[in-house]
Amino acid sequence: MQELKPVSFAEGTAPVGDTAVFEIFIKTTPERLWKAITDPEQRAKYSFGVPTSSDWTEGSSYEAGVPGVAQIAAGRNLVVDPPRLLVQSFTALWSDDVRAIGETRVSWEIEPVGGSCRLTVVHDQLPEGVNAEIYGGWPMVLSGLKTLLETGELLDTPGSLMYAQAGE
Amino acid sequence: MDLVFKALADPTRRELLDELFRQDGQTLTALEERLPMTRFGVMKHLRVLEEAGLVVTRKRGREKLHFLNPVPIRLIYNRWVSKYQEPWAAGLAELKTDLEA
Numbered sequence: 001m002q003e004l005k006p007v008s009f010a011e012g013t014a015p016v017g018d019t020a021v022f023e024i025f026i027k028t029t030p031e032r033l034w035k036a037i038t039d040p041e042q043r044a045k046y047s048f049g050v051p052t053s054s055d056w057t058e059g060s061s062y063e064a065g066v067p068g069v070a071q072i073a074a075g076r077n078l079v080v081d082p083p084r085l086l087v088q089s090f091t092a093l094w095s096d097d098v099r100a101i102g103e104t105r106v107s108w109e110i111e112p113v114g115g116s117c118r119l120t121v122v123h124d125q126l127p128e129g130v131n132a133e134i135y136g137g138w139p140m141v142l143s144g145l146k147t148l149l150e151t152g153e154l155l156d157t158p159g160s161l162m163y164a165q166a167g168e
Numbered sequence: 169m170d171l172v173f174k175a176l177a178d179p180t181r182r183e184l185l186d187e188l189f190r191q192d193g194q195t196l197t198a199l200e201e202r203l204p205m206t207r208f209g210v211m212k213h214l215r216v217l218e219e220a221g222l223v224v225t226r227k228r229g230r231e232k233l234h235f236l237n238p239v240p241i242r243l244i245y246n247r248w249v250s251k252y253q254e255p256w257a258a259g260l261a262e263l264k265t266d267l268e269a
């Protein structure tokens with residue numbers, strides 16, 4: 001196992017109030033997009049190599065992590081309305097700093113627009129002066145999701161698959 | 169991506185983005201107070217930024233809040249920066265900041 005070099009997403013990330021908003025247009029169907037978000041294997045391909053596992057029923061729990069390598073996040077599925085809306089409680093676990101932030105909330109909103117989907121990720125219930133590390137990775141995750149669904153390829157920008165590489 | 173470059177080509181719109189970077193989630197009224205411009209002018213520029221995806225609005229109660237959306241910038245980074253030797257670009261940007269300080 002090679003040494004893990006986490007990429008910091010705090011640097012250069014805009015400060016936010018209690019809410020961070022991320023929007024992206026992806027040329028795909030809501031159903032394919034929903035699957036890419038909830039399928040552990042697909043999810044890992046654009047989320048730093050980390051799968052997210054859950055049975056995706058309302059009130060159920062979910063876990064994101066690579067066993068033996070890293071625990072990334074955990075929480076509950078508060079609203080599960082496929083293929084339109086997924087609201088989750090989100091507790092970041094990848095470092096002591098982010099763990100100290102406690103529980104926040106992440107909403108995935110999918111809206112079909114023409115032949116594409118508008119995906120809006122709202123990361124809110126953030127405490128005052130929150131460490132940008134907890135939401136700074138979303139632009140990379142969402143651009144990787146777009147690349148995956150539109151081309152089938154993976155991003156190779158620094159850090160984009162850092163946990164998958166560590167596990168090899 | 170054309171829309172993003174066009175939106176960024178205007179100094180007032182860059183100022184609006186900087187203002188949202190300073191404080192995210194502002195109302196039109198708050199942004200209008202920050203810029204020496206009419207409400208209509210600010211609205212027009214915000215619309216261009218929204219069409220480019222650089223600004224996203226969300227309703228909270230009766231207020232419409234404007235949020236900075238960093239994703240289009242990330243897409244430009246993926247397409248134009250990481251490919252063209254990011255360390256060089258970062259070095260040049262730092263040099264410029266130092267010289268202008």
